[in-house]
Amino acid sequence: MDRIETGMSAPHHPLRRRDRALDDAEALRLLEEAEWGVLATVDEAGWPYAVPVNHAVVDGALIIHCATAGHKLANLAFNPRVSYCAVTQAETLPLELATRYASVIVFGRAELLTDGEEKRAALRALGLRFAAGHADLVDREIGKDLFRTAVLRVRIERATGKARR
Numbered sequence: 753m754d755r756i757e758t759g760m761s762a763p764h765h766p767l768r769r770r771d772r773a774l775d776d777a778e779a780l781r782l783l784e785e786a787e788w789g790v791l792a793t794v795d796e797a798g799w800p801y802a803v804p805v806n807h808a809v810v811d812g813a814l815i816i817h818c819a820t821a822g823h824k825l826a827n828l829a830f831n832p833r834v835s836y837c838a839v840t841q842a843e844t845l846p847l848e849l850a851t852r853y854a855s856v857i858v859f860g861r862a863e864l865l866t867d868g869e870e871k872r873a874a875l876r877a878l879g880l881r882f883a884a885g886h887a888d889l890v891d892r893e894i895g896k897d898l899f900r901t902a903v904l905r906v907r908i909e910r911a912t913g914k915a916r917r
Contacts, residue, residue: 763915779913782840784809785857787882789838791816793827793862801827805887807836808878814906815874816856823901832861834906841915854915858908865903874903 774782782790792802800824808815814836818824828834836858843852872894879890889907894901 774913786838792835808881816904856913860906
């Protein structure tokens with residue numbers, strides 16, 4: 753995860769609770785372990801749109817699939833900058849009025865994969881993440897649905913992780 757610090761890079765706000773901060777390696781590991789997260793985009797009028805999706809991490813980037821048209825893609829055509837939040841180990845602690853958790857927030861730019869082989873490889877990585885040991889099934893479904901599936905790659909510009917254990 754490279755922390756890019758240019759004028760147009762992802763925003764940087766220091767964590768208020770530094771005692772709960774995760775280092776980059778822990779944050780990436782948490783992202784790899786999380787089964788799903790929430791992708792946030794913004795439309796032309798400035799309205800945010802956040803949608804739960806599942807993901808895979810491939811070569812340090814998030815891979816997300818979706819339909820070939822819709823709210824998410826319309827927003828990304830206007831502005832490719834996104835935020836993605838994943839939470840694991842969530843457990844409420846009623847007697848403490850608190851929650852135990854580990855979370856990561858990613859900032860990056862989403863791009864639509866258009867190369868057929870690159871798209872197929874990304875979908876395969878995503879499919880095998882959730883259906884390990886069923887490569888034949890994953891390959892069959894990709895062959896059947898590739899034409900009606902869009903694949904996004906989010907290149908991570910910055911990520912912050914935090915945990916209350």
